[in-house]
Amino acid sequence: MSSIKSIGVLTSGGDAPGMNAAIRAVVRACIYNDLRVFGVMRGYQGLIDNDIEELHSNSVSNIIQSGGTILKSARSMEFKTQEGREKAYDNLRKRDIDALVVIGGDGTFTGARIFGQEHNFPIVGIPGTIDNDLYGTDYTIGYDTALNTVVEAVDKIRDTATAHSRLFFIEVMGRDAGFLALRSGIASGAEAVLVPEVRTDFDQLEHFLQNGFKKNKTSSIVLVAEGDEIGGAIKIADKVGKEHPEYDVRVTILGHIQRGGSPSAFDRVSASRMGLSAVEALMDDQKSIMIGLANNQIVHTPFNQALKNKKALNPQLLEMTKILSI
Amino acid sequence: MSSIKSIGVLTSGGDAPGMNAAIRAVVRACIYNDLRVFGVMRGYQGLIDNDIEELHSNSVSNIIQSGGTILKSARSMEFKTQEGREKAYDNLRKRDIDALVVIGGDGTFTGARIFGQEHNFPIVGIPGTIDNDLYGTDYTIGYDTALNTVVEAVDKIRDTATAHSRLFFIEVMGRDAGFLALRSGIASGAEAVLVPEVRTDFDQLEHFLQNGFKKNKTSSIVLVAEGDEIGGAIKIADKVGKEHPEYDVRVTILGHIQRGGSPSAFDRVSASRMGLSAVEALMDDQKSIMIGLANNQIVHTPFNQALKNKKALNPQLLEMTKILSI
Amino acid sequence: MSSIKSIGVLTSGGDAPGMNAAIRAVVRACIYNDLRVFGVMRGYQGLIDNDIEELHSNSVSNIIQSGGTILKSARSMEFKTQEGREKAYDNLRKRDIDALVVIGGDGTFTGARIFGQEHNFPIVGIPGTIDNDLYGTDYTIGYDTALNTVVEAVDKIRDTATAHSRLFFIEVMGRDAGFLALRSGIASGAEAVLVPEVRTDFDQLEHFLQNGFKKNKTSSIVLVAEGDEIGGAIKIADKVGKEHPEYDVRVTILGHIQRGGSPSAFDRVSASRMGLSAVEALMDDQKSIMIGLANNQIVHTPFNQALKNKKALNPQLLEMTKILSI
Amino acid sequence: MSSIKSIGVLTSGGDAPGMNAAIRAVVRACIYNDLRVFGVMRGYQGLIDNDIEELHSNSVSNIIQSGGTILKSARSMEFKTQEGREKAYDNLRKRDIDALVVIGGDGTFTGARIFGQEHNFPIVGIPGTIDNDLYGTDYTIGYDTALNTVVEAVDKIRDTATAHSRLFFIEVMGRDAGFLALRSGIASGAEAVLVPEVRTDFDQLEHFLQNGFKKNKTSSIVLVAEGDEIGGAIKIADKVGKEHPEYDVRVTILGHIQRGGSPSAFDRVSASRMGLSAVEALMDDQKSIMIGLANNQIVHTPFNQALKNKKALNPQLLEMTKILSI
Incomplete structure (x- = not known):
């Protein structure tokens, strides 16, 4: 039988829609399994400041539909700092919290890995x-919602x-990864997509612009990930605007x-499944792992692997934008 | 080299959001590959009535965002009838259409299988x-949109x-399958879900109702697939209303x-990927298959297999509703 | 100077989106004016059960966007009963609450009028x-949201x-009033609208159905207010389905x-304006009135007038559906 | 009887949601009244280029729900130029078009006024x-939709x-007018609103920022109309960020x-009503007027009046933001 009697849960880093659904699932799974x-x-920071309170079933009523994080x-x-982590550990000990579920991105897991090793926690x-840029899962929580938000915005534009x-250049989030730009580009029928992972996509854009104008397309949308290597949407739009005065360019x-x-x-x-599985993993004596969804199944990936590997864009999806915007 | 020079595309059966995105991808993939x-x-019916027209790239401009089917x-x-199918075949021959992409459900594929064999087409x-009730694909086109529509409606309710x-009983579509009810139930935080595939779920509901009232839940939502064996939402609500006068029941x-x-x-x-892949499959001399997405990859399933096998609900998801509504 | 030092606020009857925005405005206006x-x-019922608590500025943070009522x-x-109202009065006195803002419909105001006279409160x-069926205001809180909800639903259908x-018959709320059906009918491009206020509209429908079929309309939508005198959507659809087998009728x-x-x-x-104005009216020693918006200005109507007069449908809007669906 | 037998309709200037609904109403009203x-x-430009085609009832089917303009x-x-307008007039004469309905803003009406006088048309x-910045109407077409778009965006942020x-500074459209910023600010519960019409609102913001931080508000949103005299959102955010390092400022x-x-x-x-009324006004021999909605009634304003007068912000609404964000 597991030695875990009490679990803490926190959200860290940039917030993402669905975090509340994950918190709810963690809380309800604990209660279902007679854990505090x-x-x-x-x-x-809340660990260090001892800003912690017990949660009950109705603490998470009616939050599954809310963005942000309660x-x-x-x-x-x-x-x-080591000092900060000591304080955090002391606070956990004082409250008899035996394990943590942390919801976030790579910064969150880097902290978790160090703290877990340092204190065998x-x-x-x-x-x-x-951003969906985590190795070890097909989808991160919030990615699908952000895709829909981008696609609805592009539909309006x-x-x-x-x-x-x-001709619109629309910049979407993604400092290091083009997942959001690529999928939302396909879904919104964008004429081109510029992502950090691909260096040659600007040539394709150039090819398209010369071509598209000839075919007299009624409008053109280019999605740009903020981390694209030629610069953000404003920079690219300036460049294109100068070289192609025949286009009425906006950003x-x-x-x-x-x-x-x-x-x-x-x-x-996804958030509900991952929340439940995180609690089950802790009850099964797992540690220093990230829960993921791969091929629609729950999988475990050691923090170390999740952090040092890079998830690749699907090359077939990259190819698709070229065909679909013909 | 493939003998396919010209492809027809049609939508059949109940319409689903995303069919237009699939049509667009089929059309653009054909043009990209120099096919008519x-x-x-x-x-x-349009095959029989010769209600057919050539499509061009701009025939499918600005339709990716539209529901229904153009x-x-x-x-x-x-x-x-064999006679009807003869007429259809003659019309295809007259126009030199070498192959078909058909978008629909099991009725559509049953027709396709017979016609394909009969005329070696x-x-x-x-x-x-x-409904997402097709074997050979994790997701059918329209399922995700319908899930979001149901979830937004339940959020409002x-x-x-x-x-x-x-206490609300909300009936969702699904005559033979509970996929829509199950996932939308989890996503909307429903207190219980009744699906055709499970015979015992009414007992669970009964258990919950006795329990939930004691805990004084502020509201309760039960999702009912229209094909549930105890009857639709109205029938179940009547039964529960009589046995539990302490609940204010609505449907x-x-x-x-x-x-x-x-x-x-x-x-x-998904629709864009499947549309492209359908054209590629025909160019690769494939026939009598359904395109699907399994584990996020394109897969082919013979019509016969797709029709005679039944896709099962994920038992872990069924279990989840019980835990999450605690 | 006003003798009001402390105000209670409640919502009663069917809930409507925007009630929370009104509550927020009442609370903030009280605090701004140094009232409790x-x-x-x-x-x-909460008055009778003494289920009352003091509210503060942050009690109403982040609720302006929520449906329902906190x-x-x-x-x-x-x-x-007089007995019930005595209890309510006693509870108000015990807490030194000097005045009430009540948010709701005609049932709510009927109760308010009796209580106010009985106890000079x-x-x-x-x-x-x-439903927007209140005399003394152009728009009731929740009406515009419900219009948009109906219109989005009809767009999907x-x-x-x-x-x-x-041919779809879509039933919308409105037991005694056709405001919701009429405006949402115009906004969704409905081919006809059936409302309780007009007895002859079924003849127009009949005329349209004979005409529309000839012109081969691609789809037809009829909006039916639940209180229409020929019966709800199911009854009308049955009747039309029998008389017009050429239509594929759904409800x-x-x-x-x-x-x-x-x-x-x-x-x-609107809710924010009315909430502020309600507090100002009480501070100005007003009583037994309903706040309304007429010609985009705040107006006061005695409860008695609001209850005994009936607001009429705009006849020009009724006429419009006929012209626009040509 | 009116001498008008044939009407042209066009949209000009920045597009706005609802223009298609107005076009549909103009077309259907013409057909209803036996006009071409x-x-x-x-x-x-289309008048000059003779880019004109006859419209029929089904030319405007299924467009009431679409943004943009067909x-x-x-x-x-x-x-x-006078020369351009001559060409336009000639093209109208050649097609026997007797009158025009023009949908747009002040630039559109300026052109209409000159052309109308020059050619007695x-x-x-x-x-x-x-922007809702037109004198002679309480609401312009597109304003309400844009309000909802802004409010949904602010809800997400x-x-x-x-x-x-x-602390977020969110910039909304409005080069000369703060209507959009003001109403969306109230509706989204913004802590402050900066509009071009008011010079002192930055002091109020400063007051709020000092106050809000003390009360430890959980988040703060300031809406800025792009035309505010201190500059757009980026400029203001820079200023505030420097003077208030205690805030985590975003734009x-x-x-x-x-x-x-x-x-x-x-x-x-509104668009449907105005479209119908525009056709009726032409049939009643009106000219050089703008259709408007005032106090929920159709009103006519001469172009000259609509252009030279400025619509004022409602001062009560300005006052409200201060009270509601307490």
Whole structure:
């Protein structure tokens, strides 16, 4: 039988829609299994500040549909110091919390890995980030919602782009990864997609622009991941505007709307499955792993592997934008 | 080199959001590969009536975001007769159409299988139905959109259920399959889910109702698949209302809103992938297969297999509703 | 100077989106004016049960976007008795609450009027109902949101209606009033609208059906207010289906989704204005009045007038459906 | 009897959701009254280029729910010259078009006024702009939809703002007018609103920022109209960020999503009413007027009056933001 009697849960790093669904599942799974469960506020900083309170079934009533995180999130500088982590550990000990579920991205798991090793403390991670850039899971919590948010925004911009026969460059989040740009580009019928992972996509864009104008497309949309190597949407639009005066060029940077909103059905189900599985993993004496969904099944990946490997874009999806915008 | 020079595409059976995205991908993939492509109106009936027209790249501009199907859909009695199918074949021959892509559900594929064998005619199917009840694919086109539509509707009903502390029975589509009810139940935080595949779930409901009332839940939502063996939502609500006068019971039947709406990002991407792959499969001399997505990869399943096997509900998801509504 | 030092606020009757925005405005206006403010739970029943708590500025943080009502709503049988109202009065006195703001429909104001006269107690009402059937205001809180909910639902059904060339009868709320049916009918491009206020509209429908079929409309949508005198949508669809076998007839009853959802911008602004004005009216020694918006200005109407007069449908809007569906 | 036998309709200037609903109403009203009706593409430029085609009832089927404009829009330099307008007039004469309905903003009406006087040609205008900055109507077509778009975006940003306790400056459209910023600010519960019409609002913001931080608000949202005199959101955020290092400041510029999207119920009804009324006004021999909605009634305002007067912000609404964000 497991030695775990009490679990803490926190959200850390950038927030993502569906985090509340994951918190709810962690809390309800604990109660179902007769474990106590504690909410830690503002990520690791709440551990240090002892900003922790016990949660009950109705603490998480009616939150599955809410964006953001009821536990709030923050980046903690203090937790990067050994001293800060000592304080955190002491607070956990004082409250007899035996294990942690941490919801976040790679920064969150880096902290978790160090803390877990330093104090031999069981931690299981749940991938929550709109960027979908975590190795060890096909989908991160929040990615599907952000995709839908981007696609709805591009649909709206398409209305006005078509009315005026304009060329729009739309910047979406993704400093190091083009997952969001690529899938939302396909889903919104974008004429081209620029992502950090591919160096040659600007040539394709150039080819398309010369071609598209000849075919007299009624509007053109190019999605740009903020981390693309030629620069963000504003830079690229300037360049294209100068070289192609025949286009009426506009820019929109979607910004923080991508982080919020009521989570999609997909994210709510994934978050609920991962939340349950995180508690089960801890009860099965697992530690220092990230829960993931691969091929629609729950899988475990050691933090170390999740952090040092890089998830690749699907090359078939990259190829598709070229064919579909013909 | 492939002998296919010209492809017809049609939608048949109940329409589903994302069918237009699939049509667009079929058309663009044909043009990209220098094939001619023809749209057949109103499913198999259009083949018989010779209601067919050539499509071009801009025939499918600005449709990726639209629900319904620009080719319209219908059920054709005439195509069930050999005579009807002869007419259909003659019309295809007259126009030099070498192969078909058919988008629909099991009725569609049954027709395709017979016609393909009878006339040795290459047909590839794309699964389009909100019910997700097709073997050979993890997701059918329209399922994810319908899930989001149901979840948004239940979120709205939850508002009023909570304001009045009511028990709602909400009926969702699914005559033979509980996929839609099950996932939307999890995603909307339903207290219980009744599906055709499980005979004992009413006992669980009974258990929950006795329990939930004691805990004084502020509202309770039960999702009922229309095909559940105890009857639809109205029947069950009547039964529960009589046995539990302590509950203020209401019913909503979501109905045809579940079939419409702008497709979700997920459905648009899946539909686009399947559309491209259907054309590629025909160019690779495949026939009598359904395109599917399994483990996020394109797979082929012979019509015969797709039709005679039954896809099972994920038992872990069934178990989850019990834990999460504690 | 006003003798009011402390105000109670409650919601009663059917809930409507925007009630929370009104509660928030009442609370903030009280605090801005150095009054204490108390939330009464579950309408008049909470007065009787002494289910009342003081509210603060952050009690109403982040609720402006939520459907339902944080104060919950209920219909109270006990408040219809003099004894019940005595208890309510005693509880108000014990807490030194000097006045009430009640948010609801005609049932709510009937209770308010009796209680106010019986105990010489200042009460101001805010019209909150999706039906828009209150005399003394152009718009009730929740009406605009419900309109948008209905229109989005009909847009979805239009997708599938068009794909199959069907005739849909869609039933919307409105037992005694056709406001919701009429405006949502115009906004969704319905081919006909049946409302309780007009006896002859079925003849127009009949005329349209004979005409529309000839013109081969691709789909037809008829909106039916639940209180229409020929019966609800199911009854009418049966009748039409029998008399017009050339139509493929379907029915959807929209039901309780019409009561929920995040309130529209319009409802949030109206609710905020009315909430502020209700507090100001009490501070100005007003009583037994309903706050309303007429010609975009705040107006006061005595409860008695609001209850005994009937608001009429705009005849120009009725005429419009005929012209626009040509 | 009116001498008008044939009407042209065009959209000009920035597009706005609901323009299609207005076009549909113009077309159907013409047909209902046995007039011919012609669509002019790309605003006044289409008159000059003779890019005009006859419209029928089903030309406007299924467009009431679409953003943008099926007639496309553009700004025409050539129409500003007498020569250009001569060409336009000749093309109208050749097609026997007797009158025009023009949908747009003040630039559109300026052109209409000159052309109408120069050629004694009957023109009626319909106000279509998300800015709501036209004198002679309480609401312009597109304003209500844009309000809802902004409010939904701010709701999403509020999720992430709250999760991280941040201060967001959100820039909305409105170069000369704060209507959009003001109403969306109230509806989204913004802590402050900065508009071009008010010079002192930055002091109020400063006051709030000092106060809000003390009260430890969980998040703060400030809406900035792009035309505010201290500069757009980026400039203001820089200033505030330097002076208040205690705030974690972020900026989002909503951009062109505000112009698109399916129109709200309110805009569809207003657009339909105005479209009908424009045709009726021409049949009643009116000219050089703008159709408007004042106090929920159709009113006529001479172009000259609509252009030279400025609509004022409602001072009560300005006052409200201060009270509601307490």
